[in-house]
Amino acid sequence: xxxxxxxxxxxxxxxxxxxxxxxxxxxxxxxxxxxxxxxxxxxxxxxxxxxxxxxxxxxxxxxxxxxxxxxxxxxxxxxxxxxxxxxxxxxxxxxxxxxxxxxxxxxxxxxxxxxxxxxxxxxxxxxxxxxxxxxxxxxxxxxxxxxxxxxxxxxxxxxxxxxxxxxxxxxxxxxxxxxxxxxxxxxxxxxxxxxxxxxxxxxxxxxxxxxxxxxxxxxxxxxxxxxxxxxxxxxxxxxxxxxxxxxxxxxxxxxxxxxxxxxxxxxxxxxxxxxxxxxxxxxxxxxxxxxxxxxxxxxxxxxxxxxxxxxxxxxxxxxxxxxxxxxxxxxxxxxxxxxxxxxxxxxxxxxxxxxxxxxxxxxxxxxxxxxxxxxxxxxxxxxxxxxxxxxxxxxxxxxxxxxxxxxxxxxxxxxxxxxxxxxxxxxxxxxxxx
Amino acid sequence: xxxxxxxxxxxxxxxxxxxxxxxxxxxxxxxxxxxxxxxxxxxxxxxxxxxxxxxxxxxxxxxxxxxxxxxxxxxxxxxxxxxxxxxxxxxxxxxxxxxxxxxxxxxxxxxxxxxxxxxxxxxxxxxxxxxxx
Numbered sequence: 376x377x378x379x380x381x382x383x384x385x386x387x388x389x390x391x392x393x394x395x396x397x398x399x400x401x402x403x404x405x406x407x408x409x410x411x412x413x414x415x416x417x418x419x420x421x422x423x424x425x426x427x428x429x430x431x432x433x434x435x436x437x438x439x440x441x442x443x444x445x446x447x448x449x450x451x452x453x454x455x456x457x458x459x460x461x462x463x464x465x466x467x468x469x470x471x472x473x474x475x476x477x478x479x480x481x482x483x484x485x486x487x488x489x490x491x492x493x494x495x496x497x498x499x500x501x502x503x504x505x506x507x508x509x510x511x512x513x514x515x516x517x518x519x520x521x522x523x524x525x526x527x528x529x530x531x532x533x534x535x536x537x538x539x540x541x542x543x544x545x546x547x548x549x550x551x552x553x554x555x556x557x558x559x560x561x562x563x564x565x566x567x568x569x570x571x572x573x574x575x576x577x578x579x580x581x582x583x584x585x586x587x588x589x590x591x592x593x594x595x596x597x598x599x600x601x602x603x604x605x606x607x608x609x610x611x612x613x614x615x616x617x618x619x620x621x622x623x624x625x626x627x628x629x630x631x632x633x634x635x636x637x638x639x640x641x642x643x644x645x646x647x648x649x650x651x652x653x654x655x656x657x658x659x660x661x662x663x664x665x666x667x668x669x670x671x672x673x674x675x676x677x678x679x680x681x682x683x684x685x686x687x688x689x690x691x692x693x694x695x696x697x698x699x700x701x702x703x704x705x706x707x708x709x710x711x712x713x714x715x716x717x718x719x720x721x722x723x724x725x726x727x728x729x730x731x732x733x734x735x736x737x738x739x740x741x742x743x744x745x746x747x748x749x750x751x752x753x754x755x756x757x758x759x760x761x762x763x764x765x766x767x768x769x770x771x772x773x774x775x776x777x778x779x780x781x782x783x784x785x786x787x788x789x790x791x792x793x794x795x796x797x798x799x800x801x802x803x804x805x806x807x808x809x
Numbered sequence: 810x811x812x813x814x815x816x817x818x819x820x821x822x823x824x825x826x827x828x829x830x831x832x833x834x835x836x837x838x839x840x841x842x843x844x845x846x847x848x849x850x851x852x853x854x855x856x857x858x859x860x861x862x863x864x865x866x867x868x869x870x871x872x873x874x875x876x877x878x879x880x881x882x883x884x885x886x887x888x889x890x891x892x893x894x895x896x897x898x899x900x901x902x903x904x905x906x907x908x909x910x911x912x913x914x915x916x917x918x919x920x921x922x923x924x925x926x927x928x929x930x931x932x933x934x935x936x937x938x939x940x941x942x
Contacts, residue, residue: 572904576863579901579923580819587825590926594829616923623903635908635919682921 386485386557386564387414393553397421400490400549404542408490408549409439411453418449427492429527433469444468453487460484467492470508471531472500474543476550478557485557488550490542494533501533575623579616586612606654613651617689621763624770625746634680634774636802641724642666642674644681645713648688652696660701662710663692666724669716677722678802679775687771688724690764691794695728698753700789709789721777721797732783732790743781744769752790772796776803810834811856811938816846816883817899818864823922826899827859829931842867846883855894857938859930860884861922862900862911878907884914895937899925 393410398421400408407424411417420439430438430445438445448467456463456475463475473491477484494504508528515521534542589612592605645666656663668674695711702709709729716723731752737743743750746766772779777798783790813835815827820839827837838855840846844867850858862880880900887896895917902908903921911919917937920930935942 572902575903576901580822583922583925584823584825586924587823587828587927590928591825591828594928613924620903620923634905635912 386480386560387412388486388553388556388560390417390419392556393419394422396549396552398423400545404490404545406490406492406542407439408488408546409449410549410553411450411487411489413457413484413486418446418453427471427527427531429469429524429531430471430492432524432527449473449489452489456487456489457484464491466503466507468507469511470494470504470506470528472504472539474546476546478550478554480554480557480561486553488546488553490546490549491539493539493542494531495536495539496533497536500536571623571626575619578619578622582612582616582619586616610651610654614693617686617693618763620686621690621767624767625763634683636678636680636775638676639679639681640674640676641679641715641722641798644679644685645674645688645724648685648692649713651689652692656696656699656711659696659699660709661696661699661728662702663696664710664712666713666715669714672717674715675717675722675800677798677800679798680771683771684775684798687768687796688726690768691726691796694764695726695792695794698732698792699728699730718797721799724796724798725793726796727791727793729786729789729791732785732792733781734783738781738783741769744779768796772798775799810836811934811940812836812838812852812854813934814846814849814852814855814858814894815839816841816858816864816880817861818842819861826925826927826930829927830934833931835934841865843879843883844868847886850883850887850892850894851890857934858887858894858896859934860896860898860916862898862902862907878902881907881910881914884911884916888914897933897937899930 397408397410397419401421401424405425407421407426409421410419412419418439424437424439426434426438426445434440434443434445436443440446445467448469452463452465452467452473452475455465456477460477460479462477465473465475467473471492472495473489475487475489478486478488495501512521512524515524586609589605589609593602593609596602596605649663649666653663666674692711692713699711700709711726711728714725714727716725731750733743733750734752737748737750742748744765746763748766769779775798777796779797780795781792782795783792810833813827813830815837817823817839818841820841831837838849840849842865846860846864846867849855860880860883862878864879864883866879880898884896884898887894896914898911898916898919899922900911900919901922908919918933920933934940
């Protein structure tokens with residue numbers, strides 16, 4: 376389990392809680408109401424509902440189930456409500472009236488309450504209802520089914536405009552409760568977000584102070600021994616900052632805001648990460664080969680967030696070193712290789728190492744990328760890790776509209792693990808905003 | 810030699826960051842809050858501003874709230890006053906929404922505070938001011 380709950384930008388209420396409220400509404404009004412959460416793209420229905428025979432017949436199963444006409448109609452009405460950000464009264468495709476009420480927090484629709492499923496007897500409303508039902512019937516070819524549906528349509532309770540509006544009062548109550556719950560959740564999430572940001576600030580400031588002093592010492596000291604010590608401090612602090620950044624990234628789910636991309640050479644992004652761990656690798660008896668391309672071509676310029684992609688590569692290269700076996704002196708059996716290659720629309724950077732691997736069952740269903748999950752072979756006391764690194768890397772690569780693939784094969788004593796990062800050369804235009 | 814305004818409330822703690830610039834003879838003027846920053850940004854002698862985003866207001870009302878970064882309001886004021894001085898933002902803030910807003914004010918670059926190296930800062934300042942080593 377994560378040490379702290381993930382703070383998600385999206386507001387999501389538990390289905391069970393929503394269902395309790397919807398059940399109360401349904402018991403009081405004898406008519407189902409549903410709730411749509413844009414963040415999960417899911418429509419939640421009450422647990423115990425008596426649907427009209429018309430809806431049941433058309434769906435062939437409970438109309439609340441996915442892919443039924445009723446469910447699809449509700450999704451369409453909710454989509455319209457989200458687009459106009461206002462309450463809307465709409466007919467479903469079989470001519471029943473529904474009210475949809477949006478829940479708006481900070482200018483964004485975070486939920487839609489929808490209910491009605493009835494006919495209204497007042498002139499225009501009834502006419503519109505009948506016309507819509509006729510359009511629906513026109514698409515049905517079997518005469519017997521047409522007649523049956525027509526009979527069921529006429530059995531649907533028909534209420535006055537006044538009664539329909541009083542139903543709306545109850546729907547508004549549900550709307551108010553859900554709004555209150557979501558507002559509370561929003562405020563709590565903001566508080567935790569703010570705390571995590573402050574915590575990261577508290578962490579990174581002393582790291583920055585030590586890093587700056589260490590580099591000055593490294594540059595200004597004459598004696599090699601002191602220089603080495605300053606370099607060690609510098610590298611260890613840089614590693615500490617990666618952990619702090621991973622913690623911040625893991626605790627606060629990525630916003631929908633796109634990264635700020637600019638064009639940069641992949642090599643420029645890879646090399647600092649290699650340099651950072653070169654000394655540690657040497658101490659462990661592992662060689663990191665300098666990044667190279669598969670053919671004679673040079674590394675390309677791609678659109679990236681240099682800071683974030685750099686963080687992803689630092690995590691991957693550090694993992695490759697951490698989980699490599701050491702070679703004996705004068706032997707280059709176990710090394711870390713970083714190879715670039717153009718593959719179709721993507722540029723692929725492959726980071727491979729020989730050592731402790733990842734089991735096939737951990738690669739299936741992306742288990743290895745789960746937050747706080749540590750590989751079964753690697754989660755020993757000799758190799759520390761938080762289980763945040765790979766989950767962060769995946770998040771960063773996906774926000775670059777790329778993807779990541781891992782293979783791990785046992786070859787004699789060691790596993791050869793190959794992490795392939797696929798990155799598009801350019802980012803989709805829509806991410807650049809106005 | 811350049812006059813560099815450094816808006817940083819923790820300047821004492823991380824003063825090693827500007828050591829190479831100082832050693833090279835540049836004049837680093839440190840201000841620690843928005844109030845003092847606003848007084849200084851209009852100084853025509855300033856060649857470059859290094860700006861932190863999480864800084865105090867300077868009127869004893871500071872509370873760091875992520876919704877409102879005081880440094881962004883300094884940036885707004887810089888642009889409102891039509892001050893054409895290049896601005897390097899050095900910050901721990903990684904909130905994309907805030908970073909996009911910062912960028913919209915035409916800053917030269919946003920630098921990540923945490924492991925930023927003094928030598929890199931000096932290089933960036935030299936690049937921005939087109940100073941040759």
